[in-house]
């Protein structure tokens with residue numbers, strides 16, 4: 428029986444290995460992680476991440492041909508094929524801090540593979556890594572003293588959180604890069620055969636190693652660039668009376684552009700876009716390509732501008748201060764259908780509003796209270812003790828500033844304004860008349876995702892700001 432070991436049981440490693448187990452019942456797949464709590468969660472009824480359809484896939488395969496374990500060394504030693512899906516965050520210290528990828532976790536995994544391997548193995552980069560990382564990994568692995576040979580492949584993951592299972596079952600394409608040597612080509616074919624269990628051959632693209640590594644960075648950079656482009660248009664729309672949704676619609680009908688990634692918003696988030704573009708900036712600078720680096724930097728600067736612009740719009744609309752006002756935050760995850768909050772724009776927006784001494788009640792259907800507290804650097808469990816009527820003289824430092832609640836109606840009760848920060852479907856069908864009746868007046872809505880019916884809200888009596896739309900009817 429072929430044995431696969433997946434190192435890293437996160438948002439990528441968990442779902443990808445589960446789908447391989449589902450589609451290849453003759454392969455034994457073990458996902459390993461150094462985090463005991465994560466593995467315990469994968470082995471329980473409460474998976475560590477939320478993805479539609481994931482629970483069913485795991486339930487179907489777990490303890491049949493899909494296993495989760497903390498025994499990294501054992502399963503690395505036994506595997507024929509190793510997928511490495513460890514985190515590759517931005518370096519926080521030292522050379523390249525703030526831009527370069529931190530490959531500490533990858534290096535740790537590679538050293539375990541080098542040490543534990545007693546048979547030949549295919550080692551696959553599933554994590555997103557800087558172009559030419561495979562060269563460095565090869566150097567670590569060749570120090571293995573057991574006469575073992577390794578083939579390194581790049582098989583970057585293109586899934587999107589929130590649709591991970593659907594994306595894995597039915598991807599646009601799978602990319603496999605490897606050395607163009609007989610051994611490299613054989614390894615590529617072996618991995619191709621795994622995906623061929625459920626994908627037609629024309630969806631599987633094979634390339635050299637460096638093209639596959641760079642293609643993943645390019646992919647994220649292009650997607651983020653598209654969001655920043657439409658967000659740039661949204662600012663122009665607000666200044667000119669154009670409507671960004673109408674502009675997007677017109678663009679989407681151009682078959683050369685297509686309809687996706689054209690929604691203006693409060694900004695992109697997630698663990699990947701920013702870090703991968705920063706990585707691209709660093710690689711460009713390291714290769715002396717300053718203009719290329721500057722080009723990609725603009726995508727991030729536009730995103731920061733968009734978040735900042737939103738906060739300023741909220742404050743300026745509410746009579747130039749939100750001090751002492753209660754603002755309901757609907758949505759904290761970086762997008763709908765995920766519990767992930769990494770780099771969510773909600774963090775910057777909440778901190779921006781807290782910086783102007785607003786009182787926040789936050790509701791997200793999937794994000795835990797603990798997670799929100801960590802993201803906003805709130806230490807203790809606090810109770811809401813702000814008198815609802817406006818008292819600007821109250822010193823905010825003596826007040827509890829944030830409350831996290833369990834539903835949208837509770838969050839919006841007695842609020843002066845509402846910020847929609849995640850496009851959760853349930854926010855589209857709330858009873859906004861009931862919400863309006865229970866809010867302070869004038870009641871504001873700031874739709875950071877353009878999901879609400881502005882006309883209907885204005886009929887009810889709300890003052891509405893929706894990204895990229897005229898302020899007045």
Ligand code: NAD
Nearest residue numbers: 435437438439460461462513514515532535536554555584
């Ligand atoms: P994650 O933080 O959710 O998961 C990474 C896991 O690796 C963690 O559980 C961590 O404990 C584990 N780990 C780290 N070092 C280890 C080691 N030496 N041995 C065993 N386990 C180890 O990260 P993620 O979101 O799954 O992302 C993983 C990689 O995939 C990143 O490079 C990311 O850029 C890339 N990627 C992410 C997405 C996404 O949507 N999240 C999509 C495509 C690609």
